[in-house]
Amino acid sequence: MTITTSTESGTGVPLRPDALLQVRNLRKHFPITQGILFKRQVGAVKAVDGITFDIANGETLGLVGESGCGKSTAGRTIAKLLEPTSGNIIFNGADITGYSRSQMRPLRSEMQMIFQDPFSSLNPRHTVGTIVGAPYRVQGSLSDKDIKTRVQGLLERVGLNPEHYNRYPHEFSGGQRQRIGVARAIALQPKLIICDEPVSALDVSIQAQVVNLLEDLQSEFGIAYIFVAHDLSVVRHISDRVAVMYLGQIMELADRDTLYSQPRHPYTHSLLSAVPLPDPDSGSRRERILLTGDLPSPINPPSGCVFHTRCWKAQDRCKVEVPLVREISAGHQIACHFPEDRPVFGQGGQTIHGPAPTDQELAAQERDRDLARGGAVTGENIAHETELGWQKRQD
């Protein structure tokens, strides 16, 4: 076992300085304030709390974790739709952490986003031609005629009828709408697309078509993806590597085959136990791991290891000492004091239950909910109509 202890990021994670995207100790906290005239900060939602990873050109990183663990906030902060609280985002060699909106504008051709909900991410008042052509208009270098030709080519490339240029989003199905979002995202041939649950709102039969389209476009244009999903089955096919997030932090990161066949973090085990076996007739039965209780509040996350309140392996050390991310074999990183050694398959199908939340923990969660209700959580307006598409205000 090789354990890297000291690196530039201070997390024990070896870094790739030549990567297309380098995310270093990134944090996004939303302040909670009270008071009308004199606002004072009474807490913060620690949506993303120190994540570090790299992505190479043409690579896909799956980012997985249950709802509310900070995946969308991570994606939006990396795309600079939200201002980072601390940490660094280095894209294509430039540290863009402190870039203003106008400094980001030229980079929009290189870094794009596809949003989860194709219903709310396309402006209902604009035609498909206007939506998909918006990135060209922002650039301002093409005539209207050339934009139309390009947009029709893009529509065809993503499997839509180019004649539907003048139609409105409501005239398309969910899958077709997501194809429109894909066409808009690839218009300027970006190097990176952050795909925030791009297929979660679609029927299962349509999901595979959109994933295949994204894969084809990746082979054709060499695009790198961050592919966000809330379960491990969706990202298996498309990801080269997978990062598992819990309460704003990365618990485990490994190449796809290692993560699915030799997961070491208890949380990854619990997520995997919910994924159907590829070959149910093989005779192996997977243990079922049931986590009890909700995801704790990111306002006051549990001390030590943030997963300790739901982890069946937790010991006293886990409650007080934060497990640093460390590399346990080449490219396989985990944040756990007592990683699992057992394979996840062939455990006789027994069920393991996570611990139930204590009365104290339930009371603390209730206090956090009161804090969030009583105070104003400062969200940020992320309507960037002409840059990354139209988004309803999220907060």
Ligand SMILES: Nc1ncnc2c1ncn2[C@@H]1O[C@H](COP(=O)(O)OP(=O)(O)O)[C@@H](O)[C@H]1O
């Ligand atoms: N704009 C915002 N303002 C305040 N809190 C937010 C905002 N966006 C997300 N959050 C909070 O941050 C946490 C992580 O949310 P999110 O990133 O949407 O998680 P996920 O995408 O994994 O479901 C949640 O507790 C959520 O309520």
Ligand code: SF4
């Ligand atoms: S550090 Fe402890 S509580 Fe956290 S995942 Fe590992 S065993 Fe569980």
Ligand SMILES: [Mg+2]
């Ligand atoms: Mg989300």
